[in-house]
Amino acid sequence: MLDWMILGDVLRTSLRLMVPIAFAALGGVICERSGVYNVGIEGMMLSGAFGAALGTFLTGSPVAGVMVGILLGAFGGAILAVLSIRLNVNQIVAGIAINLVALGLTAFLARLIFGLDATTKTLAGFTAWAIPGLSAIPFVGPIFFNQDPLVYVLYLLVPFLHWLLYRSAFGLEIRATGENPGAADSAGVPVYRVRFLCTVISGGLAGLGGAYIVVSQVFVFTEHMSAGKGFIALAAIILGRWDPVSTLLASWFFGFCDALQMNLQFANPSVPYQIFTALPYVASILALVGLYGRVKPPAATGLPYRRESKT
Amino acid sequence: MVRVVQFLFVTKTIWAVVLALLVGSILMLSAGVNPLYAYASLFGGAFFDYYGFGATLVKFSPILLAGLAVAIPLRGGLFNVGAEGQIYMGALFCAIAALYLPEFYWPLHLLVCALAGALGGAFWAAIAGYLKAYRGINEVIVTLLLNYVGINIVSYAAGGPMIEEGAPYPYSPEIPSSLFLPHIMLPTDAHAGALVGVLLAVILAFVLKYTTFGFALTTVGSNPQAAKYAGIHVQRQMVVTMALGGALAGLGGAFEILGVKYRLFHMFSPGYGFDGIVVAFMAGANPILVPIAALFFSGLRSGAQFMQRASGVDSTVIDAIQGLVVIFVAASLAIRFGESRWGKLLAQRRALDDQLTPLEKKNA
Numbered sequence: 001m002l003d004w005m006i007l008g009d010v011l012r013t014s015l016r017l018m019v020p021i022a023f024a025a026l027g028g029v030i031c032e033r034s035g036v037y038n039v040g041i042e043g044m045m046l047s048g049a050f051g052a053a054l055g056t057f058l059t060g061s062p063v064a065g066v067m068v069g070i071l072l073g074a075f076g077g078a079i080l081a082v083l084s085i086r087l088n089v090n091q092i093v094a095g096i097a098i099n100l101v102a103l104g105l106t107a108f109l110a111r112l113i114f115g116l117d118a119t120t121k122t123l124a125g126f127t128a129w130a131i132p133g134l135s136a137i138p139f140v141g142p143i144f145f146n147q148d149p150l151v152y153v154l155y156l157l158v159p160f161l162h163w164l165l166y167r168s169a170f171g172l173e174i175r176a177t178g179e180n181p182g183a184a185d186s187a188g189v190p191v192y193r194v195r196f197l198c199t200v201i202s203g204g205l206a207g208l209g210g211a212y213i214v215v216s217q218v219f220v221f222t223e224h225m226s227a228g229k230g231f232i233a234l235a236a237i238i239l240g241r242w243d244p245v246s247t248l249l250a251s252w253f254f255g256f257c258d259a260l261q262m263n264l265q266f267a268n269p270s271v272p273y274q275i276f277t278a279l280p281y282v283a284s285i286l287a288l289v290g291l292y293g294r295v296k297p298p299a300a301t302g303l304p305y306r307r308e309s310k311t
Numbered sequence: 312m313v314r315v316v317q318f319l320f321v322t323k324t325i326w327a328v329v330l331a332l333l334v335g336s337i338l339m340l341s342a343g344v345n346p347l348y349a350y351a352s353l354f355g356g357a358f359f360d361y362y363g364f365g366a367t368l369v370k371f372s373p374i375l376l377a378g379l380a381v382a383i384p385l386r387g388g389l390f391n392v393g394a395e396g397q398i399y400m401g402a403l404f405c406a407i408a409a410l411y412l413p414e415f416y417w418p419l420h421l422l423v424c425a426l427a428g429a430l431g432g433a434f435w436a437a438i439a440g441y442l443k444a445y446r447g448i449n450e451v452i453v454t455l456l457l458n459y460v461g462i463n464i465v466s467y468a469a470g471g472p473m474i475e476e477g478a479p480y481p482y483s484p485e486i487p488s489s490l491f492l493p494h495i496m497l498p499t500d501a502h503a504g505a506l507v508g509v510l511l512a513v514i515l516a517f518v519l520k521y522t523t524f525g526f527a528l529t530t531v532g533s534n535p536q537a538a539k540y541a542g543i544h545v546q547r548q549m550v551v552t553m554a555l556g557g558a559l560a561g562l563g564g565a566f567e568i569l570g571v572k573y574r575l576f577h578m579f580s581p582g583y584g585f586d587g588i589v590v591a592f593m594a595g596a597n598p599i600l601v602p603i604a605a606l607f608f609s610g611l612r613s614g615a616q617f618m619q620r621a622s623g624v625d626s627t628v629i630d631a632i633q634g635l636v637v638i639f640v641a642a643s644l645a646i647r648f649g650e651s652r653w654g655k656l657l658a659q660r661r662a663l664d665d666q667l668t669p670l671e672k673k674n675a
């Protein structure tokens with residue numbers, strides 16, 4: 001049914017659709033590995049998208065836009081960190097609150113700053129940049145190596161995070177904090193600081209994912225433009241078993257589902273596209289059920305840590 | 312003095328709400344609108360206008376039931392983030408019962424449709440409850456993921472097998488008019504679902520406090536070990552608790568079909584299930600307080616339109632204020648009287664008093 005042309009097209013699209021999910025999910029991996037559920041990813045992505053639009057709108061440079069996007073996302077992460085780590089507010093509730101605030105505030109400020117209909121005039125953005133040599137490889141080249149700069153950032157980010165998590169001292173601290181904060185604390189790991197930092201990093205990466213949507217895909221800011229991608233990222237973390245490389249693959253799978261769904265809606269309306277919209281979520285649940293025992297979230301994720309508590 | 316400070320602490324939720332509204336007024340000022348006027352039109356429209364209050368009650372019904380759907384499992388030690396999906400599944404089951412069952416004596420038929428909705432929600436939540444109890448899989452993740460599966464199933468049903476012929480976008484045919492829920496504030500859309508919700512909140516508060524079922528539910532939540540020794544089947548109780556929560560959300564979805572929409576639309580809920588989480592949290596998972604929190608939130612939602620029309624400030628500011636309310640309430644709940652500076656100072660004074668009393672007695 002799918003010939004090579006269409007497959008290449010779907011793969012290329014899937015890669016583009018994957019990027020925002022992947023950035024957010026990779027940040028989430030770091031965050032959840034340190035013991036904090038980041039349900040606020042959706043809101044942080046939205047803040048990032050808004051920041052990117054704002055930065056590009058004011059300076060005319062998409063690079064500055066991306067910076068502002070990361071900053072606003074990280075700010076959202078810092079709020080989650082203060083609420084859930086310092087004040088011991090339930091992490092889920094804090095995350096949902098951040099989503100609500102981000103949704104309302106970005107829509108409100110967008111209308112205030114960009115004008116009545118909240119859609120900015122088309123902003124400057126990144127364009128595809130072919131890597132000389134690599135992009136000439138038949139079939140694979142145009143798919144993977146003729147993308148915009150942020151995609152290449154993603155390529156570099158994954159091995160870096162893998163190194164950070166499994167080979168660096170800080171990564172050991174992160175994993176220890178997420179598995180057993182009490183033990184980590186007695187070994188001298190600054191549990192609060194590690195969690196705070198990881199949550200801020202997660203916010204920044206979610207913001208980068210949101211910024212990508214603005215500066216590389218649609219070039220405008222629209223209300224609620226993250227449209228549930230943050231929640232898909234949460235699913236990608238689970239399917240990726242809290243591991244950077246697997247999470248990237250999971251994000252790609254979700255991007256592929258999305259691309260296929262879009263392709264099907266046009267090419268073959270008789271197949272219900274909802275199957276492919278729901279597939280990421282079903283796959284994540286099945287992954288949890290089927291791989292039970294092998295797939296386990298970090299033991300202390302979701303639990304607030306208190307020094308004095310006896311547990 | 313101690314009384315005053317303690318009173319301020321007991322009512323800290325209210326202070327947090329006031330603080331959130333104050334921050335919201337800064338946003339309004341930045342848009343060049345007088346916040347007092349905006350809030351007056353918001354709350355005036357939502358609560359002191361006949362039609363406005365009707366609109367508030369329309370939103371009150373699903374938000375209240377979703378709030379209970381989160382609050383009850385919370386008392387049982389489970390976090391149900393899936394009320395949104397359960398609302399959708401409830402609506403789906405209810406619509407199937409309403410459209411495809413042969414018509415019979417209407418009160419019974421109506422009851423069957425409502426129960427079908429409850430069943431749909433319960434089924435959806437029980438999946439998460441079962442996986443939690445027997446497989447140890449985090450119910451937060453599963454309920455969150457099931458939301459989107461449920462939304463997509465309804466989207467498929469409303470756009471595929473159940474679609475009305477020639478419909479411009481996905482919705483089902485209209486349900487028989489004998490099944491319409493009675494209205495309580497004609498000519499507004501407010502329907503009996505709001506009253507049923509309040510009634511259920513009272514019943515649930517009673518059940519939790521005075522029945523063995525309620526005891527089992529809350530004991531599993533507060534201390535599963537003790538519950539096991541008390542002879543409670545902990546795992547089965549978890550599934551039942553979750554299913555009960557789901558049934559409430561499913562009922563909320565059914566009331567949306569029977570009371571407001573009369574058809575199964577795709578994407579019909581504007582996030583009532585997520586509002587439910589916020590409401591349950593504000594109410595401290597106490598079923599009696601859930602209706603109050605739900606009324607406040609549904610008032611914010613429906614009053615936003617009045618505010619936009621009257622003062623020109625964009626209704627999206629209400630979303631931001633809702634989030635701020637949650638953040639401030641959450642932060643305020645985290646501050647405990649005993650650990651606060653005031654609490655410590657007062658404790659010191661009391662300790663000093665205790666030291667002094669023996670002296671006074673001696674001197675006397």
